[in-house]
Amino acid sequence: MPVDRLDADGGWWALTTPNSTYVISVEVDPETGEAAPLQRYWGPALSLEAARRVAGMSGGPANPGGARRHMTSFSRPVEIEELLPVDGGCRWGVPSVQVAFGQVRSLELRLAGVSVTTEAGGDRLDIALEDRCFPFELVLSVRVFHDSDVIERWATVRHRGGTGDAPIEITRFDSGSWFVPDSAVYRYSGVFGAWAEEFQLQRAPLPIGELTFTSRQGITSHQASPWIMIDPGDATEEHGQVWGVALAWSGSWRLTVTHRPEGGVAVSAGFGHEGVRWRLGPGDEITTPPVLGLYTRGGFGAASRAWHDHARRHILPTPQEERPVLYNSWEATTFAVTEAGQLALAKIAASLGVELFVVDDGWFGSRDDDTRSLGDWWPHPERFPDGLRGLFDGIRGFGMKAGLWVEPEMVNANSELYRAHPDWILRMDNRRHDEKRSQLVLNFARPEVRDWALGWLDRLVGDLGLDYLKWDMNRPFTQAGWPEAGPAQDRLWIEHTRNVYRVMELLRKRHPHLRIESCSGGGGRVDFGIMRHTDEVWPSDNTDARDRQIVHHGFSQIYPAGTMSAWVTDSPNPNTGRSAPLRYRFHVAMSGVLGIGGDLTTWSQQDLDEAAELIDAYKSIRRVIQQGRQYRLAGTPGQDRSAVQYVLDDEVVVLIYNPYGNAKRGPRWLRLAGLDPDALYEVVDAGGTGDGPGLLRRGSLWHGSVLMAVGLRSAAWEPIGADYRSDMIVLRRHHRLR
Ligand code: GLA
Numbered sequence: 001m002p003v004d005r006l007d008a009d010g011g012w013w014a015l016t017t018p019n020s021t022y023v024i025s026v027e028v029d030p031e032t033g034e035a036a037p038l039q040r041y042w043g044p045a046l047s048l049e050a051a052r053r054v055a056g057m058s059g060g061p062a063n064p065g066g067a068r069r070h071m072t073s074f075s076r077p078v079e080i081e082e083l084l085p086v087d088g089g090c091r092w093g094v095p096s097v098q099v100a101f102g103q104v105r106s107l108e109l110r111l112a113g114v115s116v117t118t119e120a121g122g123d124r125l126d127i128a129l130e131d132r133c134f135p136f137e138l139v140l141s142v143r144v145f146h147d148s149d150v151i152e153r154w155a156t157v158r159h160r161g162g163t164g165d166a167p168i169e170i171t172r173f174d175s176g177s178w179f180v181p182d183s184a185v186y187r188y189s190g191v192f193g194a195w196a197e198e199f200q201l202q203r204a205p206l207p208i209g210e211l212t213f214t215s216r217q218g219i220t221s222h223q224a225s226p227w228i229m230i231d232p233g234d235a236t237e238e239h240g241q242v243w244g245v246a247l248a249w250s251g252s253w254r255l256t257v258t259h260r261p262e263g264g265v266a267v268s269a270g271f272g273h274e275g276v277r278w279r280l281g282p283g284d285e286i287t288t289p290p291v292l293g294l295y296t297r298g299g300f301g302a303a304s305r306a307w308h309d310h311a312r313r314h315i316l317p318t319p320q321e322e323r324p325v326l327y328n329s330w331e332a333t334t335f336a337v338t339e340a341g342q343l344a345l346a347k348i349a350a351s352l353g354v355e356l357f358v359v360d361d362g363w364f365g366s367r368d369d370d371t372r373s374l375g376d377w378w379p380h381p382e383r384f385p386d387g388l389r390g391l392f393d394g395i396r397g398f399g400m401k402a403g404l405w406v407e408p409e410m411v412n413a414n415s416e417l418y419r420a421h422p423d424w425i426l427r428m429d430n431r432r433h434d435e436k437r438s439q440l441v442l443n444f445a446r447p448e449v450r451d452w453a454l455g456w457l458d459r460l461v462g463d464l465g466l467d468y469l470k471w472d473m474n475r476p477f478t479q480a481g482w483p484e485a486g487p488a489q490d491r492l493w494i495e496h497t498r499n500v501y502r503v504m505e506l507l508r509k510r511h512p513h514l515r516i517e518s519c520s521g522g523g524g525r526v527d528f529g530i531m532r533h534t535d536e537v538w539p540s541d542n543t544d545a546r547d548r549q550i551v552h553h554g555f556s557q558i559y560p561a562g563t564m565s566a567w568v569t570d571s572p573n574p575n576t577g578r579s580a581p582l583r584y585r586f587h588v589a590m591s592g593v594l595g596i597g598g599d600l601t602t603w604s605q606q607d608l609d610e611a612a613e614l615i616d617a618y619k620s621i622r623r624v625i626q627q628g629r630q631y632r633l634a635g636t637p638g639q640d641r642s643a644v645q646y647v648l649d650d651e652v653v654v655l656i657y658n659p660y661g662n663a664k665r666g667p668r669w670l671r672l673a674g675l676d677p678d679a680l681y682e683v684v685d686a687g688g689t690g691d692g693p694g695l696l697r698r699g700s701l702w703h704g705s706v707l708m709a710v711g712l713r714s715a716a717w718e719p720i721g722a723d724y725r726s727d728m729i730v731l732r733r734h735h736r737l738r
Contacts, residue, residue, distance in 0.1 A: 112129055171277050339383070361405050445482065
């Protein structure tokens with residue numbers, strides 16, 4: 001059973017996943033009656049008997065006096081181990097819940113009940129608490145799955161009062177706090193970034209103090225991502241324990257790691273940010289987004305693979321589909337979108353084997369540049385006097401699916417929509433309406449804005465039979481007010497995001513074939529929240545192959561390759577001016593969901609022929625890349641020799657890179673991972689074959705154990721040669737030896 005009671009009184013619970021155990025106890029102070037749910041263990045799987053011993057050692061049923069000692073310990077505050085430390089009582093750390101009843105800003109909670117629910121795929125534990133004298137209820141929920149080591153947590157607060165009772169104000173409401181077991185050293189890993197430089201991996205010792213990653217932008221943000229991994233300082237890609245926490249939310253968020261001077265580390269994560277206040281009237285409730293926790297052994301690689309598996313099993317809407325090779329027109333035509341221009345690109349794209357053609361910005365209103373027309377979602381009358389049907393019929397005539405770029409949450413002041421509904425934007429009385437990229441944010445929390453967006457998107461998708469929407473969101477919130485909502489206005493920070501989810505969900509329901517890509521000025525909205533509603537995400541507007549290797553490396557830490565859209569664009573790259581061979585650019589984009597984004601009308605016949613071959617090769621192995629288990633084999637991507645491997649059933653794909661031809665340092669032999677040591681593997685594609693030990697030949701058979709212990713050699717990694725060499729090697733398990 002995934003959730004088991006460890007004692008007769010129901011104060012201790014063990015939650016079991018396939019490879020880990022999580023022990024919770026509800027401590028009740030015998031003098032005050034105050035209840036605090038604590039995390040007592042999170043680590044390698046324990047038998048129930050062993051879990052009972054954990055309980056015994058820490059003052060559980062076998063040692064009742066210990067509980068009280070724990071609650072009152074002065075040298076090591078207990079709140080660090082609480083599932084959701086509240087602001088109240090003898091607590092001085094970062095509160096996960098902060099509530100005000102008028103002038104009283106302190107919670108005193110007692111236990112209202114614990115329940116276990118058996119659900120399809122796992123079990124769920126709910127711990128209900130209530131304030132001692134105010135009509136306030138807090139429910140902590142924990143879910144475990146039969147087929148995943150990820151533990152999902154969330155919380156709900158309710159105003160239990162009746163008419164006439166004063167509202168309750170919430171200034172902090174995290175989804176959960178996670179205690180990371182004792183260690184002499186702690187190290188954290190996360191990603192930071194900026195526009196066109198997202199997902200830069202950062203790994204450093206965890207300082208004593210409170211380390212906060214946050215977005216105050218109303219979107220997930222380019223600067224930080226809502227996840228963290230913590231290890232005892234000795235984890236490598238292949239070895240060691242790693243604890244991870246990820247928040248599934250696409251609006252503002254905050255994740256704070258507390259590293260106490262006395263020892264002890266906790267991670268509390270939730271939506272919102274400081275300064276925002278949510279008001280609960282009588283009968284109201286708020287539920288947080290889920291926060292996910294994952295304990296793994298086997299290093300950062302195993303942690304990443306467990307996150308990817310969980311995303312495929314429990315988050316993504318269509319993980320079993322092969323993602324089509326798409327073409328996107330943005331870098332080729334920017335705003336100069338015409339039927340003839342797009343069809344000229346579409347014709348070439350189709351001849352290369354592209355399966356989905358996406359028309360980007362510039363097709364609507366009078367959108368000749370980025371200063372106008374967001375909100376006016378009808379075909380540009382001069383460019384498309386007869387509408388868009390001709391363009392989309394043309395695209396389909398070439399045998400491709402059709403997609404369109406939209407930015408539903410935005411409006412330009414220079415638009416029909418803004419002139420008709422100036423009150424629909426985020427705004428505050430007596431404050432400026434600051435613009436970014438000449439645009440303002442529509443208040444999606446307003447039901448009429450949500451319904452308007454759903455209405456035109458539904459018609460657009462239906463009328464044009466669209467297969468794909470690229471849903472963009474190019475600017476953060478500012479002056480985020482909703483004057484008509486009065487003191488309840490800050491709910492917009494939650495409801496905006498929830499209504500984006502809702503519109504996506506309803507669109508998908510009404511148009512089951514529709515697939516959606518999340519984009520936000522590049523990778524500004526990539527998280528496990530949006531991934532429930534989208535099939536792909538765009539990680540960065542930077543399409544330079546070498547920069548993208550670094551982005552892909554950071555992205556892969558928790559998000560699976562099958563969600564990551566990656567285009568091959570022109571060389572020199574429009575963002576960086578750097579040139580790279582077509583093959584290298586392809587091999588980088590093939591490490592995710594391959595797309596093409598260059599101006600194909602300028603590509604040489606030789607490039608087009610090579611592109612067609614590479615697209616063909618990608619299609620033959622894409623299932624392995626998009627749905628397989630990923631191993632980051634070696635090196636620092638984008639900086640020296642590196643390789644990434646994917647394994648699905650019997651199929652193995654290895655992508656090998658070497659940006660600096662003359663580098664003498666670094667590995668020459670590439671050891672594979674995750675193979676069956678007792679099987680022979682056949683070389684299906686040998687990549688850049690050559691002579692000599694370790695260089696593969698098509699059709700030859702290799703022992704899995706040898707490929708993992710000794711490795712293979714790739715021409716791309718040989719020490720003397722041109723810059724930007726790359727290779728793709730494909731192996732298939734041939735037969736087992738025993
Ligand atoms: C954002 C996106 C780009 C493109 C432009 C269009 O910057 O990230 O891919 O769609 O908007 O304006």
